[in-house]
Amino acid sequence: MGRPEEGLRVPRELVKLLSRPRGRVLLLGTVQPDGDLLGSQIGLGLALANAGTPVTLAGPHPVPDVFRFLPGAALVERWEVATGSFDVVILVDCPDPSRTGGLLEGVRGATTSVVNIDHHPDNKGYGTVNWIEPEASATGEMVYDLIPALGFKVTAEIATNLFTALHTDTGSFRYSNTTARTLRIAADLVAQGARPAAVAGALYEGRRVEDLRRLADLLGRVEVSPDGQVAWLLLPHGSVPESFLEAEDLVTYPRSIASVKAAFLLREVGAGRVKVSLRAKGEVNVGKIAAAFGGGGHANAAGCTILGSLSEARDALLRAVADALGKR
Ligand SMILES: [Mn+2]
Structure with missing residues (x-):
C-alpha cells in the first residue's frame, strides 16, 4: 500500500x-x-x-x-x-x-x-x-x-x-x-x-487493580446537570495521583453520557487554582470557552486554568456552557 x-x-x-x-x-x-x-x-x-x-x-x-x-x-x-x-x-x-x-x-x-x-x-x-x-x-x-x-x-x-x-x-x-x-x-x-x-x-490495559478500584470510585462521583446536557467531575487537591491522571483520560467518562453536550474535569492543583479539561461533541465549541478563561484548544477538546475554588470554577463553566447553548 x-x-x-x-x-x-x-x-x-x-x-x-x-x-x-x-x-x-x-x-x-x-x-x-x-x-x-x-x-x-x-x-x-x-x-x-x-x-x-x-x-x-x-x-x-x-x-x-x-x-x-x-x-x-x-x-x-x-x-x-x-x-x-x-x-x-x-x-x-x-x-x-x-x-x-x-x-x-x-x-x-x-x-x-x-x-x-x-x-x-x-x-x-x-x-x-x-x-x-x-x-x-x-x-x-x-x-x-x-x-x-x-x-x-x-x-x-x-x-x-x-x-x-x-x-x-x-x-x-x-x-x-x-x-x-x-x-x-x-x-x-x-x-x-x-x-x-x-x-x-x-x-x-496496563492498569493495576487499585487503579481500577479508584476509577470505579471516581465514576460514582460524576455529576450531571438537571437537563442532562453537562456532566463533570471534581477532583480536590491531592485526591488522585498524577500517574493515574496521565494514564486515564478521565474527562471521557462524563462525555460518554448520551445526553451530554459538554463535559469537564476540574482539578484543584493548589491554593485557589483549578485546572480544567473540557470536551464536547460538536454543538458547543469548548475551545472558545477555554479561550475566554485564558486557555485554548480545539472545538471539541480544550483546557484552561481558573483561579478560584472548585465550586466557583464549576459554576463559571456551567454559566459559560449555558451561554454557548443559548440557554441564558
Ligand atoms: Mn495534538
Missing part, C-alpha cells in the same frame, strides 16, 4: 531547514506531554537521528509512565532549566511557548531557528518557521508527511510513535477529527510496522 495521495503541503523553507540541519538540534516538549506530542517528538527525532543528524530530545516534564512503551521514549530528557542555546529548536503540538516551562527562552539564541509544527487552531505562531494545519487530526499526521518530504525513512519504531500520536488524539479513531485520511495514514503506519493491538494494550 502506498502513501495516501492527498498529502499535506510541507512548507519549502521547512524542508530546506530540516533536511540537512546545521549545528545543535533540539526537539523540545511541553508540560504534561500527551501521546500526540511525544509520538511526534520522538518519531521526528528518530527520523533525523537515523539520517545522521545528532538530536537532543527534552521537555520540562518526564515522559508519563503510560507512554514509556514508545520506542525511543528513554531518549527524552527531563530538564528543569535549559543549559545553553541550540541552532535549531523544533516544537511539535505546542500552541503556546509558555507550555515549555521557560525552556524555549533558555535555548533560543540570537540566531536560533525555531520550528513550530502544530495542528492547534489557536497556535500563537511563535516560530521562525510556522507550519500550522488545524485540519490535521494530530500533529503526528503532519510529521507523517514531513518525514518523506525530508527524504527520510519511516522505520517500525517511527511508525509506532506516529500511530500512537494519531490513536490518542482521535480517541482511538472515535472522535469527529478522524477522517478517511487519518485512517489511511494509520493503515500505512501499520503496514510499516506499527502494531495496533500492542499500542492499545500499552495505553489501555
